[in-house]
Amino acid sequence: MKLIYQNMLGFLLIIVTTISIIGYSEIGYARNQAYTQNYQRMEGYANSLGDLAEADGKNGTALLNNNFLNQLQFVLHGDDVHLRIFNDKNQQIYPKTDSDIQLSKTVFNTLQNGQEIRIQNNHDENSPIRSTKDAYTGVLVPWMNGRNLVGIAWISSRVKHVERPIYTAKRNLLRALLITVAVGLLMSFIISYYSTKRIKKLSRATQKVAAGDFDVHIPHKDSDEIDQLAENFNKMVKALKQSNEEVKAQEKRRDQFMADAAHEMRTPLTTINGILEGLQYDAIPEESKPKSIALMQHETKRLIRLVNENLDYEKIRNNQIMLYKVNFNAVPVLHDLRSQLMQNAKKANDQLQVVAPDEVEVYADRDRFTQIMVNLIQNAIQFTHDGKIKIISQRLEHGAQFSVQDNGIGMDEKQMKFIFERFFKADPSRARLGTGESGLGLSIVSSLVKQHGGKIEVKSEPEKGSIFIVTLYDKGYEQFVKKKK
CATH class of the missing domain: 1.10.287.130 (Signal transduction histidine kinase, dimerisation/phosphotransfer (DHp) domain)
Structure with a gap:
């Protein structure tokens, strides 16, 4: 099922469920109100008749003669109200019938004790009054003179007459439900269409990205x-x-x-x-x-x-080499490297200079440290002509720093971004034999420095030269970088 239909179905289920709960509660309330008002109305009739019956102390029902009751029944008939009167002997005295009609002993005893009885529907199994052709609801009200029973009034009306407002409420509820469902369908379609439209945009954009188009951009408002x-x-x-x-x-x-x-x-x-x-x-x-x-x-x-x-x-990249790190004075190593690489520097008419105090202690693998500095110096010679290359060394707190500075061709920001990556050459056209033409020298330097727990930085400007700064830390202060998984 498509998402738009799922959303619409969800909205409709919520609407129908809500309306059903509200309707059920409303119909129940309407039913209670209708019966309560009917009971109160019929009890009013019964109590008024009771007041007349109590006016004669000798015979409480004497004043309620047939002529008066017939006239009263005629008036009440227009309101679909029916009247029956019983005397204190449990005999029906109105309306007159050929047969002797009496209330059950249980009902009569209850009324004789002054308790009123309400009947919601005499067709119910638990109704205290026998059922009739039509379903009736009503009250049985005892007339008491002190503790003495004077008479009993049974006033009733048809259930269908009482439940007429309930039927109206049900029709109104059904009409409201149909209208609400129709409006809900429209609104849920609009809301679902709006939501799924944005999801479809994401889906189409995802397909473009899967096809290799990375220029996709989805506008949004940061609202949800x-x-x-x-x-x-x-x-x-x-x-x-x-x-x-x-x-x-x-x-x-x-x-x-x-x-x-x-x-x-x-x-x-x-x-x-x-x-x-x-x-x-x-x-x-x-x-x-x-x-x-x-x-x-x-x-x-x-x-x-x-x-x-x-x-x-x-080997270096896969950590397959062992580092034998010791503390040693790096300055003699730098002077030896100057002597070894001086011939290459002269070919480029470069000056090679060591700027360092007499002693700079470093904690490193001596051979790999030499390899790092050789590659950096050769890289400087490779890209410097008729210039000056300085090898600078100094102690730091908890470490030593070594810099190779030249005034050669330099690099722009884009070249600096990839300078330590494998195969990269800042200027392939100017590479010369014997000076790192493979494009691996700086990659090896970067890997070795990281394995030492140190760091390497580069600063450069085109046509102004470059400076590579290597920092190697003392034992216990190394900065090991976690590998990405």
Whole structure:
């Protein structure tokens, strides 16, 4: 069943149930009122006749002669009221009949004690008065003179006459129910249509998102739960769009990496294969063979480095390496790295400078710390020409901080966002051999710093240079980041 029909059915059930409860209560109230008023009216007649009967102390019913009662019955007949009179001997004295009509002993004894009897319907099984052709309701009122019974008045009227207002109330209730159902159908359709219309918008938007359209936006007014759902949907679509863009960017960088890796591997392999063919067919002069072999070794090292960087990154990313962390002075390590990388810096006409006190104690794995700083310094050399690169070190409270600052090409915000991701190159066109051309160096740095419980930050502006800041904390102060599930 469609939601709109479910909502309409729900509204109608509520309406019908409410009207039925109200109608049942109203009819019950109308019935009680009708019978109560009828009892009071007939008791009034009976009491008035009783006053006349008590006026004669000798014979209480003497004043109520047949002529008077016939005239009274004629008057009451127009109101559908019927009268019967019994004397103190339980004999019906009006109207006169050939047979001797008496009340049952139980009823007479009750009346003789001065108790009034109300009869709602003499067709009921529990009625104290025998049933008649038509159903009657009425009262039996004793006339008392002190403690002595003077007479009994039985005044009654047809039940259908008393329940006439109840029938009218039922008809009115049925009419109101039909009108209410009709109006309820219309209103429930409008309300359900409005609600399901907004849900259909969400459904259509969901289908578009499933088809890959992440530019969907559902307008809302923040008035109810459906609007809250629409707001959450918009947030979800925005997040999915960002994730999709990041996935595409990752795919693009991966494809670029594969192309770069294929190119980097094809070049040395081609060189090696050419030299081997030359050696095989003695096409290389004897004096050129040492140079050719040295070139093969250089190209082979390039291939090994490319493979090792990928394997190293996977091990670091999957926590498959063991860190042997100790306290040591990092300054000698930085000076050694300056000496080792000075040749690369000279090729780019860069100045390489260490700015540090005599001692900066750090708690880290010495080899991995060296790997972190080598990658950062090589990255600075790669993107700096005719510039200056500073390696800065200092102690902090509960840690040590190391910065690699250059005045090279720098990066914009978009590049900084992905700089630590695998395969990313800030400027692939300016990558040079031997200086992290695989696009894995900074990814390895970021993973190693995190495994040390430290943090890495980058600040950069295009054409003004970059600064990478690594903070490694003392033992017991590491900031370990929980992995996402």
